[in-house]
Amino acid sequence: MTTNRNVEILAIGNELLVGQVLDTNSHWLIRNLTNLGAQMRRVLMLRDEYDEIEHALLDAVRRRPRLIITTGGLGPTDDDLTLRALGRTFNLPLVLNDEALEMVRKRYQYIASIRPGYSAELNESRIKMAILPRGAQPIGNPNGAAPAIALDVNEHTTIVCLPGVPSEMKEIFGDTLQPVLARTVGSGGYVERTIVLDRGDESRIAGHLQALQAEHPKVYVKSRGQNLPDLGLRLTVVLSSGGNDLIEVREYVAQAERGAFVGLEALGYSIIKVIES
Secondary structure, eight states, X not given: OOOOOEEEEEEEOHHHHTTSSOOHHHHHHHHHHHHTTOEEEEEEEEOSOHHHHHHHHHHHHHTOOSEEEEXXXXXXXXXOOHHHHHHHHTTOOEEEOHHHHHHHHHHHHHHHHHSTXXXXXXXXXXXXXXXXXXXXXXXXXXXXXXXXXEEEOSSSOEEEEEXXXXXXXXXXXXXXXXXXXXXXXXXXXXXXXXXXXXXXOHHHHHHHHHHHXXXXXXXXXXXXXXXXXXXXXXXXXXEEXXXXXXXXXXXXXXXXXXXXXXXXXXXXXXXXXXXXX
16 A cells, blocks of 8 residues: 655746746646645746756655656757756766657657658657656657656655646646556545535634644645635635545545534534535
């Protein structure tokens, strides 16, 4: 059974830090990894700079997460330097990976087959995408040219590097990356219940929620205002938990929910509905 399910994300790209591109990748990954029962610990945005990437990788590895995911920097241009930075950080020589080269070759052959006049020639920029740190496992990219990679940097931590293009990142995550996810964070589950209240005053329920959190430490208890379909702006109490055993997780949340009901009703609140997601 997987006990260390901690995950960190490094979103790499100058375009993220000058506001040209919104980092939707990290949000999507957080939701999907959380749904597997993984524990998200940190998300960091970085520039395409060797020192920045190296410092962030070493800092993350020291915390021993089971999985570090990077996004961006796998393409053919010179500023796509994630893999070179990874090699430099862990003193791994960069080598032409035959399996990755075949992935790149097949992708350009496919593009050439559907675009008259398009060249499938593997020039230097295209070959660059198959030059990986020694020991890295290439992961097929069903929707693009640059393979993803997985690298076990020690007995505790695996680093996965994904493309920054959202459509490519999502398809890899849902398809070819699944064996790596299975052996790292495993297959668990996540439960979230949103209790919708009839009126809003967070200050009146703060003490009850603090006691509820102390009583149910495996459940995250959070109040917040939410704009809900057909209900408008409402005060909600959100109970959430994740882990290896979905049945166990559901019971943790159900117990906290029962405690929440008792306390909220004692304070004079009515519960309009409960939303599970």
